[in-house]
Amino acid sequence: MVHVDVARDGFRAGDHILVTGGGGGFGRAFAQRFSKMGARLSIWDIDEGNGLETVRLVQSAGGDATFFRVDLADAKDIDAAVTATLAHYGSPYCVVNNASIYPRASILDMEMETFETTLKVNITAPFHIVKSFGPGMIAQNRGVIINIASGRALEGAVNGASYACSKAAILSLTKTVALEWAKYNIRCNAIIPGVALTAQPLANSTPEALIERAKQRIPLGRIGYPEDVAGLAAYLVSADAAYMTGQGIAMNGGAVLVPQ
Template structure:
């Protein structure tokens, strides 16, 4: 209890945290950081090799993590993975909806299948995950959800309307869930990262090009790294953020300044 008499809940050692896309760039950094705080991490990913690699990294740093294979484009796979996670670790305190896909193409040439796939992984999966684990969090009166948005939500994306639309929508889902769950002690926020060195942007450009562009365009003159955003997730799951819900917080070297 704090000096003002208000009880503030946050991640406690032993709590379970699900990190979707936990095998990827940000996902590994989130897993490592939350494991350091004592969370038991459920690494959800479609890529078994990368997911297991994250589990190894967490174990090497003295933390606890388990891998669960999931295809977030498939509701049946999400349901099965949720059941496996519950059986193995119990109900999660925290969920980081971090996995995303970004098939590229201008609207007039983007296949409908790519549009639908992007919506399924980036937006429908967090919706289904909220429906699956929300009731347990509400019952306990504690829980934290962190969604990964993108500056593209605000800027748009040429050759990426599909991705940009899902990132705008995830901000909206964040606010709606926050409103529905605030009275139940469950907080929902979004992280809005700037361009960072992970596999996702590297699918469309080179590392050298990313550095060169950031030098000119980014106010701080550099790209971001997964470690730059991991600390924000650590804050959002902690009791220090107990009065924060429904927010989208940008972390991008000043590239996009969001009110």
């Protein structure tokens, strides 16, 4: 057998990681996990209070994070945040497209504007962000993009057409970025979370109901938590994942096609 040693690039302490929706449930867990690994963090969010709280938590644990307020539905806002982020920390090693919205309405009741805004935030913005940071990442000849999808991309979502469509689209974007940028040593993968205890599913349920439902229906017998997903993100930026690109990886307690 011939064994040729290959270089396996991965996250290095001091690398810059951008997390969109960094004030939210998953976003904060990503930030805290990456900070423990030694990342310098750009936290993007429309919610200034939650974004600044993530920064405070990271800094109080000795980390380095900066908040950038941005409305991902607004292309000009994204351009301004890209410029500010590059000026502050330079090109990122990793971008996590994590922010999303999940408006609930049936197909018949959903306003066209709601559908379009969901696509703007959940898929147009990730495309815009990847396109904007791409040249700098390509120049570094190393980098990782992590897109946060959802089981709804695969299963559909009753009262969630715009969300489900946007999440299917981000899986597709993941594959195209992986194909186009593999030659620049940039890997792109998606995480497909199941239900986790954050503000998003809590918008139309209670913690008790979500926990109980998960106990009944999730093979591993519990609901997910942001830390579960953060562990997978830590793996995806690491050199251990150097041979993985274009994948959508589910982290859902075994919930495969669980009926809604």
